[in-house]
Amino acid sequence: MAEEVASEVSDSVSQRLQSAEAKQLINLKVTKPVTVKFEDVVHKMTSKKGKGLLYNKEAGSEETLILKGISGVIFPGELLVILGPSGCGKTTLLTALGGRLNNGTTRGSITYNGKPLSKLVKQNLGFVAQHDVFYPHLSVSETLVFSALFRLPNSLSKEEKISKAQAVMDELDLTHCKNTTMGGPLLRGVSGGEWKRVSIGQQLLTNPSLLLVDEPTSGLDSTTARRIVVTLCDLARNGRTVIMTIHQPSSKLFYMFQKILLLSDGRSLYFGKGENAMSYFSSIGYAPSVAMNPTDFLLDLAYGIYSENSEEDTNATKQVLSSAFESNLAYHVKMELQISRVPFHDNSEDEIFGQCCTTWWQQFTVLLRRDYKERKHEQFSVRKICHVLAISFFAGFLWWQSEADQMQDRAGLLFYYTQFCGFFPMVQSIFTLPRESEMIIKERSFYMYRLSSYFIASNLVDLPLQLALPALFVTITYWMGGLKANASSFFQTLVVALLYALVSQGIGLSIGAVLVNNQKMAATVGAVVMTFFVLVNGFFVQNTPAFVSWIKYISHSYYSYKLLLGSQFKDNNTYHCGPNATCLVGNYPTIKHVGVDKQGLCAAILVAMLVGYRLIAYFALRIGTKHN
Numbered sequence: 001m002a003e004e005v006a007s008e009v010s011d012s013v014s015q016r017l018q019s020a021e022a023k024q025l026i027n028l029k030v031t032k033p034v035t036v037k038f039e040d041v042v043h044k045m046t047s048k049k050g051k052g053l054l055y056n057k058e059a060g061s062e063e064t065l066i067l068k069g070i071s072g073v074i075f076p077g078e079l080l081v082i083l084g085p086s087g088c089g090k091t092t093l094l095t096a097l098g099g100r101l102n103n104g105t106t107r108g109s110i111t112y113n114g115k116p117l118s119k120l121v122k123q124n125l126g127f128v129a130q131h132d133v134f135y136p137h138l139s140v141s142e143t144l145v146f147s148a149l150f151r152l153p154n155s156l157s158k159e160e161k162i163s164k165a166q167a168v169m170d171e172l173d174l175t176h177c178k179n180t181t182m183g184g185p186l187l188r189g190v191s192g193g194e195w196k197r198v199s200i201g202q203q204l205l206t207n208p209s210l211l212l213v214d215e216p217t218s219g220l221d222s223t224t225a226r227r228i229v230v231t232l233c234d235l236a237r238n239g240r241t242v243i244m245t246i247h248q249p250s251s252k253l254f255y256m257f258q259k260i261l262l263l264s265d266g267r268s269l270y271f272g273k274g275e276n277a278m279s280y281f282s283s284i285g286y287a288p289s290v291a292m293n294p295t296d297f298l299l300d301l302a303y304g305i306y307s308e309n310s311e312e313d314t315n316a317t318k319q320v321l322s323s324a325f326e327s328n329l330a331y332h333v334k335m336e337l338q339i340s341r342v343p344f345h346d347n348s349e350d351e352i353f354g355q356c357c358t359t360w361w362q363q364f365t366v367l368l369r370r371d372y373k374e375r376k377h378e379q380f381s382v383r384k385i386c387h388v389l390a391i392s393f394f395a396g397f398l399w400w401q402s403e404a405d406q407m408q409d410r411a412g413l414l415f416y417y418t419q420f421c422g423f424f425p426m427v428q429s430i431f432t433l434p435r436e437s438e439m440i441i442k443e444r445s446f447y448m449y450r451l452s453s454y455f456i457a458s459n460l461v462d463l464p465l466q467l468a469l470p471a472l473f474v475t476i477t478y479w480m481g482g483l484k485a486n487a488s489s490f491f492q493t494l495v496v497a498l499l500y501a502l503v504s505q506g507i508g509l510s511i512g513a514v515l516v517n518n519q520k521m522a523a524t525v526g527a528v529v530m531t532f533f534v535l536v537n538g539f540f541v542q543n544t545p546a547f548v549s550w551i552k553y554i555s556h557s558y559y560s561y562k563l564l565l566g567s568q569f570k571d572n573n574t575y576h577c578g579p580n581a582t583c584l585v586g587n588y589p590t591i592k593h594v595g596v597d598k599q600g601l602c603a604a605i606l607v608a609m610l611v612g613y614r615l616i617a618y619f620a621l622r623i624g625t626k627h628n
Contacts, residue, residue, distance in 0.1 A: 032124055033076035034112050034209040034241045036097060037337055041108035043067040043092055043101065043266075066092045066104070068266040073336050074243060074259065076209070079236040081274070082245045083295070084263035084302050090245040091130070091214055093263070097243060098127045098212045100445070112210070121210070123447070126203025130215040132195070133438045135374045136184030140177055140198055142373065144168060147202045149366045150448040153357040168204050172197040172231065193224035200231065211235060213244040222250050229253050251293040264302040269321045271333055284324045363449035367457035375461055384469065391420070392473045396480030403482070407575055411590050413481045414493075414564040415539040418557045421470045421497045422504040423530055428465065429508035430526045432458070433621055434519045440625045451625070455618050462505070470501045484568055492567040499606050500560035504530070506613030507556070513620035533557040538594035556609050558594075559602040566596040 043066045067089045074080045082090045095101045097110060099117040112121045134143055144165040152161045169175050174197055182198070183189015190198065196216050203211060213232060217225035229249075233256055236242040246253075257274035270277055278294055281287065286306055288297045300306065301321060304314030358366075378384075395416065402409040433440075440454065474497045478490055508526055515522040533555035536544060544552070552558040571586030585591055 032120075032209045033239050034121070034124065035073065035075050035114075035339075036210065036241055036243070037073045037109070037111045037114075038093075038097060039071045039109045039337055041067050041070045041093065041096060041106065041110060043089070043096060043104055043106045045104040066266055067096070067106075069108070070261075070263070070266070070268055071330070071333050071337065072261055072268075072271050073333070073339070074241050075339075076239050076241050077236055078258050079233055079242045079244070080259045080261060081249075081257040082243070082261045082263065083298060085299055086247065088263040088302060089266040090247075090263060094212055094214055094243060094245050098125060100127065124206070124209040126206070126208035126211040127445075128196075128199050128203055128211070128213040128216065129442070130218060132199040133442060134182040134184075134195075134198070135370070135439070136182055136187045136189060137374050137377050138370070139179050139181055140174055140190060140194070141165070141169065141179065142370075143182055143198060144174075144201055144205070146366060146370045147448070148205050149358070150363065150443070151206050151357060151446060154359070154362075164205060168201040171204075172201050173227075174198065174201065191224075193220050193228065196220065196224075196228055197231070200228070204235070209240060211240055211242045213242070215245055215247060217246060217249060217253070222252070225249070226252060229256055233258075248299060249295050251295065254293070254295045260298075262298055262302060264304070264318050264321070267318075267322045268325050268329075269302060269318075270298070270325065271329060280328075284321075284328065286321070357447070358449075360450060360453050363453040364457050367449060367454055368461060371457055371461040375465075378465075380464075384465075385472075388469045388473055389476075392476040393480075395420075395473075396477045399477065399481035401480070401482035407585070407588050407590075410481075410483065410568060411539065411565065411588075413477065413483070414568065415537070415561060417474065417477075417493075417497050417564060418500065418534060418537060418561050420473055421501045422534065422557060422560075424469065425466045425501045425505040426508035426526055426530055427523075429462065429505045430512045430522050431519060432462070433509060433512040433617070434516050434522060437516045437621075437625055440621070444625065451622055452618070455614075455621065459509075459614065466501055466505050467498055470497055489567050493564060496560055496563040496567060496603075499603070499610065500556065503556045503560075503606055503609045503613065506610055506617065509617035510613045510620065513617040513624060516621065516624035530557075537561040539590060542589055542593040556606060559605050562594050562596065562602050563599060563606075565591055565594060566599045569596055571596060 045064045045066055046062070070089070070093055072080070082093060084090050092101065096106055099122065110117070112118070115121075138146070145162055148161040148165040149158070152164065156164070169178055174194060177190055177194050180194075181187065181189045182195070189195075200211075200213065200216070211232075216228050216232070220228070232242050232244060236258070249257075254274065260270060260272065260274045260277055261268065262270040262277070270280060272280065277298065278287075281298075281301065286301060301317070304317040306317050395413075399409060399413045402413070436458075440451070443449065444451065471494060474494050478493060479485075483489065483493065507529065511526045511529070512519075512522050515525065532551060534557045535541070536548065536552040536555055537557040538552070538561060569585045569588075569591055571584065571591075573585040574582045575585060575588075577583035586596075
């Protein structure tokens with residue numbers, strides 16, 4: 001299925017790449033222009049005094065003001081650049097304007113054409129994070145095509161959606177790298193500038209009225225940075241409202257800025273046209289003594305550094321500049337805030353927006369293709385297959401053709417099935433949801449798909465790995481180990497082992513979902529839980545103390561081991577327990593303690609666990625990745 005998408009991207013659509021029709025898709029004027037106003041925005045963070053063992057309950061908590069009454073307005077067709085040193089509140093303000101600020105307390109007014117943030121505004125908003133996340137094994141074209149299939153409405157055909165993705169690549173100069181993988185920490189992929197442009201391109205697919213971009217030039221060379229800023233300026237000229245943060249742009253970039261908001265310690269030092277910034281500061285007595293980059297000069301002022309000021313004078317400089325803003329510019333900002341524009345929407349439209357553009361089945365099928373394309377590199381890696389083969393043959397030689405009377409060896413091999421078929425799937429799945437949580441939060445914030453469609457598709461794509469490797473292990477060791485040589489016993493053993501693997505996977509998913517923001521803790525909890533469950537399944541200890549014996553009843557390892565023993569032994573079977581001595585299998589200590597009865601009940605309990613743990617994982621993930 002992934003090959004079908006790849007062929008559509010590389011072949012059938014390439015013919016449209018240079019067409020004027022495709023290029024017009026990206027240059028369309030926005031039909032719902034947005035005026036963003038923010039007035040007296042204050043954001044406060046609350047943190048505990050001390051950490052860990054040093055936390056003092058009596059000391060309580062302390063509050064930190066990040067934004068201290070910021071005001072401004074941006075009209076359609078304008079590009080606002082938020083400047084300031086690290087920690088001044090640039091990203092916090094941008095995140096607040098995008099309706100994504102979930103930590104702390106925010107006061108003040110933020111409106112979009114005079115109304116609070118609504119579902120329709122969210123639908124017409126693009127947000128480009130500084131550190132965006134992508135699937136590393138997907139190519140640039142696949143990344144944009146899959147986004148288009150999710151985010152564009154069903155009024156467009158599949159071919160039109162793919163065509164629009166190609167138009168975005170053409171406009172952002174990404175066609176030369178369309179078949180290059182995005183890459184990641186362990187996989188080489190596109191360059192930093194291409195990464196940024198792909199991130200912007202994902203948002204342009206929906207032709208957003210409002211585009212927020214956080215630090216788009218960080219870590220890029222001057223030429224690449226200029227290309228990205230030029231792109232953002234062009235987007236603004238087409239009627240979009242564009243807001244971006246930037247840390248230290250070059251002088252060439254500075255003269256491209258239409259509107260500037262200069263922040264220092266959460267306060268405004270300047271808000272107005274970029275071309276007037278230097279003359280304003282000169283008028284209040286702050287002019288550079290030598291020729292220099294205007295941005296460097298403004299950042300020095302934001303730090304409180306002017307001329308030969310000592311460190312003690314920085315706070316005083318900041319205070320003077322802040323007071324000058326209140327005296328000279330605050331009134332003009334308030335007057336600009338009074339300008340009104342046409343309302344963005346009527347209330348009747350609000351009901352149809354803020355929802356996914358595609359049906360559940362469409363989301364499921366696209367997710368299935370995308371997850372397969374991304375995970376096949378990990379699932380079917382030669383390293384993993386060689387790993388399983390090595391363990392399988394070693395275990396097979398270790399238990400080589402054990403005799404029917406060697407009860408301990410055969411019971412030990414069945415116990416080892418609960419080790420291998422349990423830990424391997426759990427360890428693999430415990431990191432799945434934490435690793436993809438950022439992607440889920442990002443994509444769900446744009447209403448790309450329902451969580452249920454993602455969860456089911458993800459589970460189905462993982463099935464080949466979770467079933468194929470345990471099946472390979474059991475098949476090799478079963479016949480090499482000399483277990484019952486009949487098809488009925490073999491398939492019963494195999495089915496139980498695979499069911500056990502799937503339940504273990506569910507446990508891993510649920511632990512990973514509950515601890516979605518703490519992978520190390522999830523791994524520790526998973527190892528402890530599996531160890532507890534395996535220790536109480538009856539192989540190691542027969543005389544379990546009463547205060548811990550109850551654990552076996554919630555242990556999937558106990559029920560699986562009971563079923564595995566039942567696939568090989570019956571109570572009335574006999575074995576040679578000594579010279580010229582025959583004993584009943586049911587009296588063998590391990591079997592007597594665990595038992596081989598109630599096989600149907602054990603299977604039903606495992607099936608219930610199979611479903612139950614996945615439900616826990618789903619609802620925990622829903623809470624852990626909740627978006628506004």
